Amino acid sequence: MPADDRAQPKQPIPSVWTRPRRGRREQPALSREQIVSTALELLDAEGVAALSMRKLGTRLNAGATSMYTHVANKDELVELVVDAVYGEVEVPAPGAPDDWRDATVRCAHSLRSTILRHPWMASVAGELGVTQLGPNVMRLSEGMLALFETAGLPAGEADLAVSTLTSYVMGITTAEAAWLTTLARHGQSEREWMESLWPAAEEAADGHPQLLVHYASLRHKDPRETREEKFDYGLRMVLDGLEARLTGAGGTD
Amino acid sequence: MPADDRAQPKQPIPSVWTRPRRGRREQPALSREQIVSTALELLDAEGVAALSMRKLGTRLNAGATSMYTHVANKDELVELVVDAVYGEVEVPAPGAPDDWRDATVRCAHSLRSTILRHPWMASVAGELGVTQLGPNVMRLSEGMLALFETAGLPAGEADLAVSTLTSYVMGITTAEAAWLTTLARHGQSEREWMESLWPAAEEAADGHPQLLVHYASLRHKDPRETREEKFDYGLRMVLDGLEARLTGAGGTD
DNA sequence: GCCTGACTCCGAACACTGTACGGACTTCCG
DNA sequence: CGGAAGTCCGTACAGTGTTCGGAGTCAGGC
DSSP states (O other): OOOGGGGSOOOOSOOTTTSOOTTOOSSOSOOHHHHHHHHHHHHHHHOGGGOOHHHHHHHTTSOTTGGGGTOSOHHHHHHHHHHHHHTTSOOOOOOOGGGHHHHHHHHHHHHHHHHHHSTHHHHHHTTOSSOTTSHHHHHHHHHHHHHHHHHTOOTTOHHHHHHHHHHHHHHHHHHHHHHHHHHHHHTOOHHHHHHHHHHHHHHHTTTOHHHHHHHHHHTTSOHHHHHHHHHHHHHHHHHHHHHHHHHSOOOOO | OOOGGGGSOSOOSOOTTTSOOTTOOSSOSOOHHHHHHHHHHHHHHHOGGGOOHHHHHHHTTSOTTGGGGTOSOHHHHHHHHHHHHHTTSOOOOOOOGGGHHHHHHHHHHHHHHHHHHSTHHHHHHTTOSSOTTSHHHHHHHHHHHHHHHHHTOOTTOHHHHHHHHHHHHHHHHHHHHHHHHHHHHHTOOHHHHHHHHHHHHHHHTTTOHHHHHHHHHHTTSOHHHHHHHHHHHHHHHHHHHHHHHHHSOOOOO
């Protein structure tokens, strides 16, 4: 290492050699995909409140504002991550018409478990308006539309059915995810958390007989199983309702 | 005004007379109810991103941190506001068993329109875990439980039915509210926004035949009516599914 | 009268946030 | 050898939620 750094006048200590030679363009060093997938990691690990551009930057060995050349906004970044997550959902394959119910159940369960794997999705679902134009969401929508179309719903009802199904699944799963998030925030198991919550719940239910009965029946059940039963029950109701449109008289009212 | 302020050594300008005599205790000047209702105003007017403790404080002619004596947290404050909003929902009155379907429809519509009147609820729904112990939420739950109980569902299914219904309603309404929120943020009408979004939507739907057909069918409909039809369709499906549990054989599987 | 808590309000401060901007640097194209 | 384009980032700004210490005011007890 020759001492040719005397050309620079009065830099305190850092010579050219200690300087990290930024801007090297072996690879662009930062890519949209990398940013999105690291953001996903961060969200999964620490939740939506912990995702900050600075933290994301340091996790990528990058400056705080370096992401803005690849992503316009934090909001846009979140949109990208959300679509990436939707990519994990199993899209129903076009199959025989009499498969439709099984296929729908599989898709619904896949959607549920995907959200529960990324519970921060719940906090973010209510802020995404149109944004649902990402490729993975489109693929999923297309698959579900095709599913109900081939199942034999009356013309123009397929999209209504898709909306019904996804609304139900998102609604119940959002609540589950929020529940699991508060669990995690307090670092307790589902049982522990329910137990510590019990007195407050009973007091809140005071004067509400139906609720008290309901709570009592919940008391000694496995919370996770209860959640699954709930999900399956509602899913069955929705599918029963839809199935009646198939096999019934097919009237419009 | 006598010039007796020369007793105070070197205070710049403010004399005793200009000082605002804070701490007067005519009324406590700030109450939890007042804070909650002003927060609600602010949320309705400017959305969830615009609710800050400082802004809320100035709107109450109070200091930024004065709310913390009445409310532990911003999160707790939001919980209170959310429960207040649930208080606007029409609770089904206990009536004749054959009224159940009408009563449920009314309650579902009331829930929907309440959320759409306060669209920020969507952004916040995914973050509230257990918090659903507020008096108004309890009252609503109790009412719906009683409704399904008297309707004649098999024992232990009432709460499953409540969960199914509310999940569906919250799911679809959350999506609607998010859509309306992005509308408002861009200051456009539903039609305008759809129009300006059209090219992107068609491009995104490229290669997805079902979606393209669906979009085309949407093109010349009134968006608001479309949303209402969607809601009613799904609601009908859910209720059909539930009704079958009533009139059917009543088997457990 | 006076003292003692309890309560309510608030200014200042801390640690953080998203992001606009300008500059430094590299690479590519002519 | 120019530019031009693209990438990275330090700094700065305007805000955020919340803690803390203090100041003021009240009710009750003596």
